[in-house]
Amino acid sequence: MNSNNVTIYDVAREAGVSMATVSRVVNGNPNVKPTTRKKVQDAIDRLGYRPNAVARGLASKKTTTVGVIVPDISNIFFADLARGIEDVATMYKYNIILGNSDSSRDKEVHLLNTLLGKQVDGIIFMGGRLHEDLVEEFKKSPVPIVLAATLNQGYDLPAVNIDYEQAAYDATHMLINHGHDRVGFITGPLEQQINGEKKFAGYRRALEDAGLPFHENDMILGNYTYASGLEAMQKMLQRDDCPKAIFAGTDEMALGVIHAIQDAGYSVPNDFEVVGHDNTRLATMIRPKLTTVVQPMYDIGAVAMRLLTKILNAEEIEEKNVVLPHRIERRDSLRQD
Amino acid sequence: MNSNNVTIYDVAREAGVSMATVSRVVNGNPNVKPTTRKKVQDAIDRLGYRPNAVARGLASKKTTTVGVIVPDISNIFFADLARGIEDVATMYKYNIILGNSDSSRDKEVHLLNTLLGKQVDGIIFMGGRLHEDLVEEFKKSPVPIVLAATLNQGYDLPAVNIDYEQAAYDATHMLINHGHDRVGFITGPLEQQINGEKKFAGYRRALEDAGLPFHENDMILGNYTYASGLEAMQKMLQRDDCPKAIFAGTDEMALGVIHAIQDAGYSVPNDFEVVGHDNTRLATMIRPKLTTVVQPMYDIGAVAMRLLTKILNAEEIEEKNVVLPHRIERRDSLRQD
DNA sequence: TTGAAAGCGCTAACAG
DNA sequence: CTGTTAGCGCTTTCAA
Numbered sequence: 001m002n003s004n005n006v007t008i009y010d011v012a013r014e015a016g017v018s019m020a021t022v023s024r025v026v027n028g029n030p031n032v033k034p035t036t037r038k039k040v041q042d043a044i045d046r047l048g049y050r051p052n053a054v055a056r057g058l059a060s061k062k063t064t065t066v067g068v069i070v071p072d073i074s075n076i077f078f079a080d081l082a083r084g085i086e087d088v089a090t091m092y093k094y095n096i097i098l099g100n101s102d103s104s105r106d107k108e109v110h111l112l113n114t115l116l117g118k119q120v121d122g123i124i125f126m127g128g129r130l131h132e133d134l135v136e137e138f139k140k141s142p143v144p145i146v147l148a149a150t151l152n153q154g155y156d157l158p159a160v161n162i163d164y165e166q167a168a169y170d171a172t173h174m175l176i177n178h179g180h181d182r183v184g185f186i187t188g189p190l191e192q193q194i195n196g197e198k199k200f201a202g203y204r205r206a207l208e209d210a211g212l213p214f215h216e217n218d219m220i221l222g223n224y225t226y227a228s229g230l231e232a233m234q235k236m237l238q239r240d241d242c243p244k245a246i247f248a249g250t251d252e253m254a255l256g257v258i259h260a261i262q263d264a265g266y267s268v269p270n271d272f273e274v275v276g277h278d279n280t281r282l283a284t285m286i287r288p289k290l291t292t293v294v295q296p297m298y299d300i301g302a303v304a305m306r307l308l309t310k311i312l313n314a315e316e317i318e319e320k321n322v323v324l325p326h327r328i329e330r331r332d333s334l335r336q337d
Numbered sequence: 338m339n340s341n342n343v344t345i346y347d348v349a350r351e352a353g354v355s356m357a358t359v360s361r362v363v364n365g366n367p368n369v370k371p372t373t374r375k376k377v378q379d380a381i382d383r384l385g386y387r388p389n390a391v392a393r394g395l396a397s398k399k400t401t402t403v404g405v406i407v408p409d410i411s412n413i414f415f416a417d418l419a420r421g422i423e424d425v426a427t428m429y430k431y432n433i434i435l436g437n438s439d440s441s442r443d444k445e446v447h448l449l450n451t452l453l454g455k456q457v458d459g460i461i462f463m464g465g466r467l468h469e470d471l472v473e474e475f476k477k478s479p480v481p482i483v484l485a486a487t488l489n490q491g492y493d494l495p496a497v498n499i500d501y502e503q504a505a506y507d508a509t510h511m512l513i514n515h516g517h518d519r520v521g522f523i524t525g526p527l528e529q530q531i532n533g534e535k536k537f538a539g540y541r542r543a544l545e546d547a548g549l550p551f552h553e554n555d556m557i558l559g560n561y562t563y564a565s566g567l568e569a570m571q572k573m574l575q576r577d578d579c580p581k582a583i584f585a586g587t588d589e590m591a592l593g594v595i596h597a598i599q600d601a602g603y604s605v606p607n608d609f610e611v612v613g614h615d616n617t618r619l620a621t622m623i624r625p626k627l628t629t630v631v632q633p634m635y636d637i638g639a640v641a642m643r644l645l646t647k648i649l650n651a652e653e654i655e656e657k658n659v660v661l662p663h664r665i666e667r668r669d670s671l672r673q674d
Numbered sequence: 675t676t677g678a679a680a681g682c683g684c685t686a687a688c689a690g
Numbered sequence: 691c692t693g694t695t696a697g698c699g700c701t702t703t704c705a706a
Contacts, residue, residue, distance in 0.1 A: 005479075007683055018693045023685065033691060048477075053455040054394045055683030058698045063391065065434070065455070074420040074635075076413055083411040086437055095451065097402070098435045100423055114432065118390045118402070140385075142342075226622050255622050262624060282622070285563050285592050287599060298411075344699055355677045360701065370675060392699030395682045 006049045015043035026051055057119060065095045066308060067115030067123040071103045075224075076280050077250070077297060078126060081148055084301025085124055092309045094121070105131045112137050122308045124301075126150050128192040144311045148304035149297070151193045158311065158320040160304040164194050167293045167326045168202025171247045171275045174291075174328060176210045178273055178335060180245035183207070185219045186232045186257060187249025195224065195249050199277070203247065218243050222253060229256025237264050244272050251276040251283050254290055258333065274333040288332030296324055343386045352380035363388055394456060402432045403645060404452030404460040408440045412561075413617050414587070414634060415463060418485055421638025422461055429646045431458070442468045449474050459645045461638075463487050465529040481648040485641035486634070488530045495648065495657040497641040501531050504630045504663045505539025508584045508612045511628075511665060513547045515610060515672060517582035520544070522556045523569045523594060524586025532561065532586050536614070540584065555580050559590055566593025574601050581609050588613040588620050591627055595670065611670040625669030632663055 008026070012019040017040060024032050025040040032040075043049075057063040068085055070078045082098065089096050097120060099111040108127060112134070115123055123145045127134075130153050138145050138157065147159035175183045185203045188195035200219070207214050220236060222228030229248055236242050237260065248254035254276030261272045268274055268288055276283060276292035283290040303322055310317050345363075349356040354377060361369050362377040369377075380386075394400040405422055407415045419435065426433050434457060436448040445464060449471070452460060460482045464471075467490050475482050475494065484496035512520045522540045527533035537556070544551050557573060559565030566585055573579050574597065585591035591613030598609045605611055605625055613620060613629035620627040640659055647654050 009683075019684080020686085020694080021692060024692085027685085031691060036691080050450065050454050052395075052683050054391055054400065055698090056685070057391045058389075058395050058700090059683075059685040061685095061698075072420070073410065073423065074413075074416045076411075076416070079411045079413070079416040082435075083409070083437065086410065086435065090436075095434050095436065095455065097432050098419075098423065099427075099432065100420065113387065117387050118432065226618070252622075259622075259624055281563070285589075285596075285619070286623070287596055346699075356700080357677060357679095357702085358675085361676090364701085368675060373675080389699050392682090393701075395684090396699075396701040398682075398701095 006047045008049070008051070011040065011043050011047055011049045014047055015040045061119075063119050063121055064093055065097055065118070065120050066305075067111075067118070067120040068096050068098045069101055069108060069111050069115070069123065069125045069127070070098065071101055071127060073098065073100055076252075076282070077149075077278060080280070080297035081126060081301040084298035084303075085148070085305045086301075088302045088305035088309070092305075094305075094309070101127060103128045105133060108134050109137055112141070116141060116143070122146070122312055124148050124304050124308060128189075128195070129153070130155065130193075144308060146304050146308045146311070149194070149295075149300050151198070152321065153193060156320075158307055158317075158322075160300050160307060160322040160324065161194075162295050162300075162324050162326040164198035165202040165205070167277070167295070168199040168247070169206045170202075170326075170328055171277065171293050172203045172206035173210070174334070175245040175247060175273060175275060176206060176212065178245065178337075180243065180273070181212055182215065182218055182241070182243040182245070183212075184233075184236055184243035184246040185249075186222060186229060186236075186246060186253055187219075188224045189221055196221075199249055217241075224250050224253060226252045226256040229253030230260045231256070233257040233260035234264075237261070246272065246274045248274065248276050251278045251280045251290060251292055254292065254333075255282055255286050258286060258288075258290070268333050269335045273335060275328070276333075279329055283329070283331065291331045291334040292329055294327050294329050296326075299324060343384045345386070345388070348377065348380050348384055348386045351384055352377045398456075400456050400458055401430055402434055402455070402457050403642075404448075404455070404457040405433050405435045406438055406445060406448050406452070406460065406462045406464070407435065408464060409437055410435065413589075413619070414615060417617070417634035418463060418638035421635035421640075422485070422642045423638075425639045425642035425646070429642075431642075431646070438464060440465045442470060445471050446474055449478070453478060453480070459483070459649055461485050461641050461645060465526075465532070466490070467492065467530075481645060483641050483645045483648070486531070486632075486637050488535070489658065490530065493657075495644055495654075495659075497637050497644060497659040497661065498531075499632050499637075499661050499663040501535035502539040502542070504614070504632070505536035505584070506543045507539075507663075507665055508614065508630050509540045509543035510547070511671070512582040512584060512610060512612060513543060513549065515582065515674075517580065517610070518549055519552065519555055519578070519580040519582070520549075521570075521573055521580035521583040522586075523559060523566060523573075523583060523590055524556075525561045526558055533558075536586055554578075561587050561590060563589045563593040566590030567597045568593070570594040570597035571601075574598070583609065583611045585611065585613050588615045588617045588627060588629055591629065591670075592619055592623050595623060595625075595627070605670050606672045610672060612665070613670075616666055620666070620668065628668045628671040629666055630663055631666050633661060636661060
């Protein structure tokens, strides 16, 4: 009845076979006579035997556990990603050890080493940018590492992303197409590969292609949060030449932007038009509903985990650097065409 | 240089000591001569030795890993809880294996067994209600289990919660105090211990204490989501005798409620007053800002994990059934007194 | 203060 | 189809 301290050896004795046979039954090895299999299975049930994964891991050098390093699981964006990872992991019989890094280089390195010490079979990493030290550690890793929603910055690491530069271009372009000759850009720190560099590059390219100048003033850097979006827009509203179109780097910031506009007595989309980024659930939880770039977080997580399983199984891999499609979901924060 | 396949034995040879001594150094055992310690440490650094936690786990029967079972990590509520758990876990050198159950009894049982198979040192469980089968498994668990934001339904399980019945009472009472003789109640499935039973009980008690009758019609059951809150309120608005005060079981539903009201051309709080529950970040991400019951999710997670560490360390425990304080945060979805 | 040796529970050849 | 036998890398007595 007890399910603990019962070992494979106990089962072997109870069933009158060797532990090797029990191991075969437990692992679904076909080379076991049906009669024997049944005998063993009965003994297992009777004793309530549960294989010890730690012992198995030591003997087989596989733990069926993968590490997941995420900046902050309480961020809706990463939570969605994590869910995609976990679902596919479960599908392939893996478990997830989850760790929050707060995007701190030290915590990232420390977490990585802890996970490797725990002998995970692979790692999925999410982070704002890849610090050199980290990449050094990655290179020394005995197990494969896949990046999710994180650019590989030229390093030879498998990664799953969308084309952030193009997405920002599309969003900005859409705003320009609505007749704006200035577009405000509110996003995260510029040092961040995706939210800073890439989105900024797309924004600038859209401006350039439209023959519009880039005004330093039209860009405000926050930290992704609602509060920082609100604050940034409040600041922008104080200017006489405030842009009437805003592209926000994340949905959360976009909500802040919209509320700042509304709090100041203006209307979205009549006075101001706003486009967000990510299409988190927040996008429809506001009035007007938010037009936003669709980044399929769940899918990115799922595809990243699937990619990792392929690497672990030595399956053939077409492309290690996966770029998922993006699009813009039109809602009411933009005027009808 | 390489950090893998280097074993304690290699270090021992390199340092000219026995593996027992290396083990002592690695584990900070004080009974090692400083000279020896240094010699070993140097060898460790030179070889890039990283202890194998799996082997250690097998030998010591401790994995410094705890399992966390959560209905859905992509739900902002549980993501916050998980963050609290993880932070305290890290503080005490534990890692977290995270699994989503989708509140399915089968998945819960399966996950539990997988975690026990992986020899976790303890488990933190979150779920809508404790199914009998699950409790049976809990009883057989060789490691301690702590419930977080989950009622122990009379079973003798350590748990961390707030007083949900009283919280619902307080919210309803506050609405009644604002002059309403009817209060709409929109929450999750009644089978759920917390969101159904407890909150319902508090709601009814507040009504009773105020001498108000309970109208079956005034209660609508959804599924916690924004969409279900929106839909429920739309339905309620079609009635001639629609209550002008609404208590929503979760913030997300409350946002849906407010938007349904606004979409119908009414004002919050002038025409309708709304109170939510949880005080997730959503509460301030809406206009008017949401008055809501503060349930400290992060703290519940943190305290649950701390409680687990106490049990694991056999520290003295004052109270196994922890009830954290709650309060109502007044914001603009309620009229000024 | 240090070393020798016996496991922890399981997998994986290798025989038979 | 089944059993024997080494380990996997580490902790933990027990002696010295």
